[in-house]
Amino acid sequence: MSSRKELKELRAVNRRRQNYIVVGIIALSAFLFTGAIILPSLLKKNIAIIERPQADYTSMGDKNAKVKVEEFSDFQCPHCGQFALTTESAYVEKYVETGKxxxxxxxxxxxxxxxxxxxxxxxxxxxxxxxxxYRDQIFGSQLSGDRSSLNRSGFISFAQTVKLEMGSFEECIDNGIHNDKVMNDIAYAQSKGVNATPYFIVNGALVDSSQLEAAIETALQAN
Structure with missing residues (x-):
């Protein structure tokens, strides 16, 4: 009788555990589902417009700085978007704003x-x-999961957000004014051995994002 009672109690404990697991899974699923809806919405609405020091076309900083960094990035690359909107600002503050x-x-x-x-x-x-x-608007949209905005209507919406002169902007995108430049960028990246994104060249040395800070520090010490 004792063994039957113990077995019955064990089964009851197992049932309670299974119930807890089911409830936990449901709660976790609800949390993830809610996050999947809310987070993209927040990302879309909170793409801050950040000032870049000495911004000049696609560059920023002091042209006479001892260290030159080139970032190679694809606008559909999630890691590139994460670097641009979450990591880059620390490098800008530490190295670009200080003239390094x-x-x-x-x-x-x-x-x-x-x-x-x-x-x-x-x-x-x-x-x-x-x-x-404008770059930040593209990456912000991409990180929100809205890749459908990488088309003409999306580009126009981004342009309106950053207050571009729309007539010349639309003429520029509609006529592919910079297509040759984009193709040349691809050829240039490949000539440097870049085969993934984001990748960086620091004073001639090709590194990935995990090596970037160390490469900058090494280059600064060498100069």
Whole structure:
């Protein structure tokens, strides 16, 4: 009788555990589902327009800085968007604002036509002195999961957000004014051995994002 009672109690405990697990799974699923809806919405609504020090077309910082950094990035690359909107600001504050680094963004548009068109649109914004602001809008949309905005209507919406002169912007994107520049960027990246994004060249040395800070520090010490 004792063993039957123990077995019965054990089964009851197991049932309670299973119930707790089911409830936990349901709660976790609800949390993830809610986050999947809310987070993209928040990202869309909170893409801050950040001032870049000595911004010049697709570069920023002191042209005479001892260290030159080139970033190779694709507008459809999630890691590139994360670096641009969450990590880059620390490098700007530590190295660019202090005059130690001259930083240039190079679109490496290897992930398809949407990447190419995004880079063209960003160059059109650069013609009006708004490259960095426009770039952040593209990456913010991409991180929100809204890749459907990487088309003409999305590009126009981004342009309106950063207050571009719309007539010249639309003419620029509609006529592919910067297509040759984007193709040249791709060829340049490949000639330097870049085969992924985001990747960086620090005073001639090719590094990935995990090596960037160490490479900058090494370059600063060497100069």
């Amino acid at each position: 680094v001259y930083f240039t963004f190079v679109p490496f548009s290897f992930m398809g036509e949407a990447s190419v068109k995004s880079a063209e649109a960003a160059y059109c914004a650069a013609d009006q002195g708004k490259f960095w602001e």
